[in-house]
Amino acid sequence: MENLPVFRLQIIKYALIAAVISEAGSLPLLGFNPAYLCGLLTGTCVSIISFLVLLFMSERVLSSGVKWMASLGYLLRLPIYGAAFYLCMKAGGLHAGVGCLIGFLATVLAMIYVHGIKSKLSISRKRNDRE
Secondary structure, three states, rough: OOOOOHHHHHHHHHHHHHHHHHHHHHHHHHOOOOHHHHHHHHHHHHHHHHHHHHHHHHHHHHHHOOOOHHHHHHHHHHHHHHHHHHHHHHHHHHHHHHHHHHHHHHHHHHHHHHHHHHHHHHHHHHHHHOO
């Protein structure tokens, strides 16, 4: 993939934006809650790290052709998610755990935005420009 560094930076940028929006959305419900914020930051960081590991392992699989490395990447990422969630629940309770789970969704939301919403908007703009 030629634009992999651009793609990587876009996903990281929009994942951080999703985390900021999530924190802003929690303010009316929870007020400023340090436990939630800590869980959200932990979940977002783990999500981004997991995304980078996924990209790294995907590049390795594509370049070498060794398919079992994809499973190895999954087996590396899964315990990281579990450990982060467990530590958030132990350290900050339910608010930190929920924040961590929402943070896990940050890269997923970023990918939905970049490849779904944003790409459809740019396609419709191109069609409108042609007409």
